[in-house]
Amino acid sequence: MSYFADDYGTDTEAIETLQRDADLEQTAMEREGNRLAALRAKGICTHSSGVMYRDPPVYPEQAGLRPGQTRCTEGTGGCTFVANSDEEWNATQDAL
Ligand SMILES: [Zn+2]
Structure with missing residues (x-):
């Protein structure tokens, strides 16, 4: 060969x-x-999209978040889930 x-x-x-x-x-x-x-x-809700804390907020959904928090933005405002850390956000999705 x-x-x-x-x-x-x-x-x-x-x-x-x-x-x-x-x-x-x-x-x-x-x-x-x-x-x-x-x-x-x-x-x-599968929390497929979210916004993280930002100061000042860019998106209305970021208002009121504390550092480290992420708010679910899936759908049209039906879900009010806020994760207190990246770990919590990921764990919530892993648990689905
Ligand atoms: Zn959600």
């Missing part, structure tokens, strides 16, 4: 591995998206 053929084989394998990893990642993302969409369909 020539050097070129070997090299080509390795590249193809690497590309196939990357493609498979990307496919798995895509599938996992779709599954997670479907799971969160199902929760939202049931009226459960």
Whole structure:
């Protein structure tokens, strides 16, 4: 087998591995998206977006927040969740 053929084989394998990893990642993302969409369909807020404390506030939702806090802005004002830290914000999403 020539050097070129070997090299080509390795590249193809690497590309196939990357493609498979990307496919798995895509599938996992779709599954997670479907799971969160199902929760939202049931009226459960998934806190998918939020604003962090800023002084002065840029967005109205930032008014009244204390340093470290994040307020959920998903939907149109239905959710009033405020996390007191990044850890709490992430833990709340992990618990869904
Ligand atoms: Zn929320």
